Amino acid sequence: MQTAKRDIAVSMTGISKRFGPVRALENANLEIARGSILGLVGQNGAGKSTIIKVLAGIIKPDSGSIVINGETVSTLTPASVEKLGVHFIHQDRLLVPTATVGEAVFLGHEIGLGPFVSRRAMQRKAADLLKRFFGMELPAGTLVKDLTTAQQKVVQITRALAQKASVLVLDEPTAALVKREVDSLFDVLRRLRDDGIAVVFISHYMQEIEKLCDRVTVMRNGTDVGTVDPRQTPIDEIIAMMIARDVGEMFPKRSVALGAPVLEVSNLRLGGSFENIGFNVRAGEIVGLTGLLGSGAKEIVQCLFGLKTADGGQVKVEGRELLLSTPVRAVRDGIAMLPEDRRAHGVALGLSVRENISLASLRRYSKSGLVSRGSENQAVDGLIKELSIKTPHRDALVRELSGGNQQKVAIAKWLSCQSRVYVLDEPTVAVDVGAKVEIYNLLNRLAGEGAAILLLSSDLLELVGVCDRVLVVYRGRLAGSFSGPAMNSDALLAASSGARSNIDGVAA
Amino acid sequence: MSVSANDTTAKVSLRGFLAKYSVLIAFAAIVIFFSVASPTFLTPANLFNVLVNNVVMLAIVALGLTIVISSGGIDLSVGVSVDMASMIFVMLLAAGYSGIVGVAGGLGAALIVGILNAILITRLNISPFLATLGVLFIGQSTQQLATSGGQPIYLTSGYAADQFNAVARTALFGVPTPVIVLIVLVVAVHVLLHRSVFGRYVQAMGAQPGVAWYSGIRVPRELSTVHVLCALLAGVTGILLSATVKSYVPLSGNAFLLDAIGATFIGTTLSRERKPSVIGTLLGVLLLAIVKNGLLLVGWNFYWQQVGIGVLVFLVLAASFGLRRAAH
Structure with missing residues (x-):
């Protein structure tokens, strides 16, 4: 193996940390090189967030050494780490929602004179930075809460760059982004890498790791079990490293005899979002639904659970027509909903x-x-x-x-x-691989017991792996229905972006 | 090695124990302290006085607030419910109506306050804090307008006074009626909040309103019930208050608001998740009542009593939460 001398920005060796009886980290190592994107993967509890928190100065390790930019650091605090040029983009947005873009970019490092801040200067400089780094024309007076999640990520990255970050750690940055936004985020990260910045990318999405990262460090049971080149190592092998057993297949196969239609939707319409939506889900069937942000796919699901009231159309469950105006009615009519935002809507x-x-x-x-x-x-x-x-x-x-x-x-x-009908809205976002497989198994079993399942997802591989049929929504209309060999991620992607449609299949 | 591990466990669980039962410990300490400091404190006559005059009315208001705070809201207008019930009750009796009509009228007045709160919160989507604050202002002015600037209504003799006595001065098997009312309400609210389907919905709305809505719970309806119940309970206190002091004094209900909130939050220290509970609230009320009475007996004046209560609330909350964090 070629060992080109890499320019190491951060080197963590032999890091151990216990919480009472729980061993969170055991002799873990992490090496972050400049001008390179390092993926960090592992199941929940494998220790990847703990080691990142150690680097961020949030958790004090019991033992081990940390070298940042050639300097051995003994005690780290969140403030001292930032001074050393290491910045973190956390999963939960940590921006003040009512701040302007300018204020958010310079939060904690306000520009001004003494106690007085110059909003105008901050906004101008923030706009400059956004344009210079990302070619983004964002009015810097915009409030953070009015930005999309992707734009907020970019603002967070800009904040790091404004403070001359040399190492950038992103924790699950794509969890709330749609495909197009992910692509532009990746472009940004590649550009930063080419400028010599060390990027650490934590993700549950193997496809993203494969696409973006130069190297990937796999963690398991509190230690690093290997660092490989994701472009030359098959995904299955990386997953096997994560869970220490042969995954066999991530998507369990099943064979269920389909029954009568349970959920029947016809001519459903919501002004400004979608129109003329009609499809059936039969007993034992898992039907996927996908579309880009704003395509209307999400709104269809929301109408089915009474979160939004459709302007017209018909929804039947087991032949009975429903009046879907509130979740109260939907639940009573046998519709179950697994919402995307688990903490706000799924479980208390x-x-x-x-x-x-x-x-x-x-x-x-x-x-x-x-x-x-x-x-x-x-x-x-x-x-x-x-x-x-x-x-x-x-x-x-x-x-x-x-x-x-x-x-x-x-x-x-x-x-x-x-419940007879299960509507799932991105059920595997921010869930680790092992739990994902369990959720897929669960869906299979539900279907096996005769439930009708509608799965809204933007993870195309998941759709292909789990569903019997996938419906694609493009600009408020069904742009395709795919099943069997025609159901592959390329076809789904093409249909979601309007490049190709498969209207014939919709009649089903 | 294993010895030190055991030591740590023991220390942690002792801290956990202290954190969990800080209210009970404070309660015991205070009772012991006043028993020693004042010879009259532990006499039956004094304890009876505390129970009837300091505990019952505050506890009933606090029960209502316990429901509201469990649902994640607040009701700043409980004083208005107390006053409105008191005012209508006294006015009806003064006009010669029977005690039953007076009680019904008083509760009806409190009901209107509760419905007003419910409409503001569930129909107009105003936050409970601001909605009930508005009702507080309106209610106070209404009373002043209705009583030419806040003149009390006294009734001292004749038919009406007998009706007062019928409510407050009777006893069943030697237990005063107000105490019986309190016991019934404590049991009822305890069952409602901790055993019933409605109570479970209230807890869910308090824990995460979005989850309650996504689980098919009729959040607006349940929330309306919560506010109506709270106002009705405060109304019961209003009637007991008038019946005890044989008068209606405008704006006297506000005295209950802060004590009731304090008692409810002292009660949350019993729960790991800091959730209000009927038992906890009752303990909080007893604690406040005993401290007030004890300080009075040892010769502190009214203003110093308030300081004493403030310090006590701080100590109990700080001890409970501080120790719990350390134990974690």
């Missing part, structure tokens, strides 16, 4: 596993308005076992569970309701 973090699971079906476990704890406990314990939800006990707070297990609690809530 401050409630117990039990309270979350029974929330939508309490009437089942109650007599004359009082909850019968016996039957509730029995049902909840059954579902915890059935979905193998990893929780110490049924009364543990959902906050204490991992992301994948939280998602399973959200699914269990609807199983408890015995």
Whole structure:
């Protein structure tokens, strides 16, 4: 193997960290080179966020050494790390929503005289930087909350660049972005790499790692198990390194005899979003739905759950026409929804596993308005076992569970309701690979039990792997229906971007 | 090695224990302190006085606030509900109506305050804080307008006074009626909040309103019920207040607001997630009542009592949350 002398920006060696009895990091190493993009992958709990927090000065390691720009640093604080040129773009946006772009870029490093800040100067400089680095014409007086998630990411990166970052660490930066935005973010990152900046890219999306990264470090059980070139190592092999067992296949195969149509949508219309939408989902069928941001795919799903009220059209579940005006009705009519924003809409973090699971079906476990704890406990314990939800006990707070297990609690809530139709909105965003596979298995089992499943996703590989059929929405209309060999990510991508359509298939 | 590990566990769980039961510990310490400091404190007569005059009315208002705070909201207008119920009750009795009509009228007045809050919050989407603050202002002015600038209404003799007595001065098996009312309401609200489907919905709305909505819960309807219940409970206090002091004094209900909020939050220290609970609130009310009474007995004046209560609230909250963080 060729060992070209790389220019090392950050070198972390032998880092260990325990939290009580839990070993978060055990002799972990991380080497970040200038002018290169390093991918960092691993399942949740593998230690990748811990090692990043160590580098960020948020967590103090028990042992190990850290060298930044040739200098051995003993104690790190968030402020001292920034001074050394290492900047972090965290997953949750950390921008003040009511600040202007200019204020956000210079937050903590305001331009001005003494205690007085010059908004105008900050806005002008921010606009300059945005244009210089990203060719982006963003009015710098725009408020952060009015920006798209992608634009906010760019503002965060600009903030780092304004402070002369030499190392940029991005934690799951694409989680909330659509394809086009991901592409432009990647262009930005490549340009930064070419300027000699060291970029660390943490992601659950293997395709992104393969596309973007020069090297990828895989973590497992608190240590680094290897660093490889993602362009020369098959994805399956990287995944196998992450979970230490042969994945076999990420997308479990299944064969289900399809039943009668359960969900029938015809001529659905919402002004400004979509029109003339019609499709069926049969019992046992998993139908995918995809489209770019603003295509209307998301709004279709929202109408089906009563979050938005359609202007016209018909929705039937098992032959009965529904009046979908609120989620209250949708739930009563047997529609289950797995929302994209799990923390805001999916599970209540401050409630117990039990309270979350029974929330939508309490009437089942109650007599004359009082909850019968016996039957509730029995049902909840059954579902915890059935979905193998990893929780110490049924009364543990959902906050204490991992992301994948939280998602399973959200699914269990609807199983408890015995819903007939499952509408899933990006169910595997920010969920690690192992949990993803479990969620796919769960979908298969739901389908096997005769549920109708509509899966909205922007992960094309996931759609191809899981669905029987994928519907593509382009500019508010169905632009294609793909199944069998015609259902591949190239075709889906082409149809979502309007390059090709497959209207014939829509008749199905 | 293993010894030191055990030590740490023991220390952590001791801290956890102290954090969890800081209210009870404070309660016990305060009772012991005043028993020693004042000979009259632990006498039956004094404890009975505390219970009837300091605990019952505050506790009923605090029960209502416990429901509202559990739902993630706040009701700053509980004082208005107290006053409105009190005012209508007294006015009806003064006009010669029977006690039953007076009670119904008083509760009806509180109901209107609750419905007004519910409409502002669920129909006009005003935040509970601002909606009930507005109702507080309106309610205070209404009382002043209705009583020519805040003149109290006294009723001291005759038919109307007998009706007062019928409510406040009777006893069942030696237990005063107000105490019985409190016991019934405590049990009822406890069951409602901690055992019923409605209570579960309230907790869910308090924990994460979006999740409640996405789970098919009729959030606006449940939230309306929450505010109506809170106002009605405050109305009960209003009637008991008038019946006890045989008068209606405008704006006297506001005295309950801050104590009730304080008691509810002291009660949240019992829960790891800092959720309000009926038992916790009741403990908070007892704690406040005993401190007030005790300070009075040892000779502190009214203003110093407030300081004492403020310090107490700080200590209990700081001890509970500080120790809990350390134990974590």
